[in-house]
Amino acid sequence: MPQISQKGKRTPESPIRKLVPYAEIAKKNGVHVHHLNIGQPDIKTPQVALDAVKNNTIEILEYSSSNGSEVYREKLVKYYQQNNIHVNKDHIIVTTGASEALLFTIACITDSHDEIIIPEPFYANYNSFAIAEDVKVVPITSTIEEQFSLPKISDFEKVITKKTKAILICNPGNPTGVVYTKEEIQKLKDLVLKHDLFLIADEVYREFVYDGEKHYSILSESGIDQHAIMIDSTSKRYSMCGARIGCIVSKNSDFLFTIMKMAQARLSPPTYAQIAAEAALETPKSYFTDVVAEYTERRNVLVKELQKIEGVTVFKPKGAFYCIASLPVNDTDHFAQWLLEKFNSNNETLMVAPVSGFYSTKSIGKKQIRIAYVLNKKDLVRAVEILKLALNEYNE
Ligand SMILES: Cc1ncc(COP(=O)(O)O)c(C=O)c1O
Numbered sequence: 001m002p003q004i005s006q007k008g009k010r011t012p013e014s015p016i017r018k019l020v021p022y023a024e025i026a027k028k029n030g031v032h033v034h035h036l037n038i039g040q041p042d043i044k045t046p047q048v049a050l051d052a053v054k055n056n057t058i059e060i061l062e063y064s065s066s067n068g069s070e071v072y073r074e075k076l077v078k079y080y081q082q083n084n085i086h087v088n089k090d091h092i093i094v095t096t097g098a099s100e101a102l103l104f105t106i107a108c109i110t111d112s113h114d115e116i117i118i119p120e121p122f123y124a125n126y127n128s129f130a131i132a133e134d135v136k137v138v139p140i141t142s143t144i145e146e147q148f149s150l151p152k153i154s155d156f157e158k159v160i161t162k163k164t165k166a167i168l169i170c171n172p173g174n175p176t177g178v179v180y181t182k183e184e185i186q187k188l189k190d191l192v193l194k195h196d197l198f199l200i201a202d203e204v205y206r207e208f209v210y211d212g213e214k215h216y217s218i219l220s221e222s223g224i225d226q227h228a229i230m231i232d233s234t235s236k237r238y239s240m241c242g243a244r245i246g247c248i249v250s251k252n253s254d255f256l257f258t259i260m261k262m263a264q265a266r267l268s269p270p271t272y273a274q275i276a277a278e279a280a281l282e283t284p285k286s287y288f289t290d291v292v293a294e295y296t297e298r299r300n301v302l303v304k305e306l307q308k309i310e311g312v313t314v315f316k317p318k319g320a321f322y323c324i325a326s327l328p329v330n331d332t333d334h335f336a337q338w339l340l341e342k343f344n345s346n347n348e349t350l351m352v353a354p355v356s357g358f359y360s361t362k363s364i365g366k367k368q369i370r371i372a373y374v375l376n377k378k379d380l381v382r383a384v385e386i387l388k389l390a391l392n393e394y395n396e
Contacts, residue, residue, distance in 0.1 A: 015357025022340035052279030068094020098233035121358035139360035148176035166198035177317020
């Protein structure tokens with residue numbers, strides 16, 4: 001029988017999606033499942049983006065340019081300017097989501113067995129992308145006790161080897177909700193300059209920053225043009241995950257030239273979705289003011305309710321729309337499955353993401369779950385109530 005590759009075998013299942021079959025069985029049995037597991041916002045996609053697709057008169061759905069529609073990239077330049085990121089359209093390559101941007105980026109800067117340092121817990125798919133490209137993830141653990149702030153620079157220095165090619169950060173962070181300060185970004189800048197590494201920043205949650213804090217992009221820093229690579233996406237910003245439009249932004253011309261060869265090989269990003277993404281840039285500022293206000297309230301309600309449960313520790317996230325809670329159980333993988341298979345309260349249960357899959361270091365994060373606060377406040381309160389009842393009943 002033909003054999004599957006070792007890379008294929010080593011690729012982990014998504015901690016966000018692996019419990020789906022259990023959720024489906026629960027639903028077939030008439031149980032309502034509150035989905036706290038996935039970052040699929042319930043916020044409406046801006047109408048202007050949907051209308052642009054509905055109302056256009058394309059007769060031939062052609063390939064677009066491999067680096068993405070020029071008009072779209074020109075408009076993106078203006079959007080970035082408003083966010084204190086000064087680039088031109090040739091610094092941008094449009095991709096099929098941030099996912100493709102990450103795959104291409106890792107492929108462009110690493111060879112087999114090279115290493116990328118990532119503060120953990122991190123977006124779980126970084127692991128899968130790295131394995132697919134035969135790259136080793138070197139984690140540095142950030143902790144809930146220290147509010148998931150950037151680990152000490154000396155911790156990074158300890159693990160830098162000849163094989164280290166890049167440091168990858170997610171800012172604002174999924175799953176942690178951390179927002180790195182300007183000072184933290186500057187420390188990383190000094191580090192990558194000292195060791196001549198790439199600094200990749202996944203900034204797909206740029207807009208979702210709370211309590212008056214400001215997001216600080218790595219591209220707002222001067223002096224790291226050859227090192228900085230920014231990954232972006234429209235998925236979360238405009239609640240249009242299904243459009244599959246992201247981009248890579250960098251000023252390093254060798255890097256862009258190499259990415260472009262990959263972009264050409266896969267031909268082009270989706271045409272209709274770029275039309276939607278271009279129109280979405282017209283979204284009024286008030287949309288974001290409302291969305292950020294809504295997420296702030298949800299976060300506040302969620303954290304307040306979680307803090308009422310004995311034995312639960314929670315860090316109040318500063319950005320994105322995820323919250324990590326540490327539970328008084330030993331294995332949240334088991335607990336999360338049990339919630340779907342064995343538990344319900346008035347025919348309702350929860351689907352949460354166990355956090356162990358967001359760590360690269362084995363056996364940590366076993367007590368933690370990630371909650372995506374993508375439900376309305378009433379449902380969030382009920383969800384935490386169900387969690388409390390479940391914790392009382394759960395017997396490991
Ligand atoms: C941190 C982070 N990066 C990248 C992605 C993938 O984004 P896209 O939908 O643009 O592929 C996600 C999706 O949840 C994410 O949370």
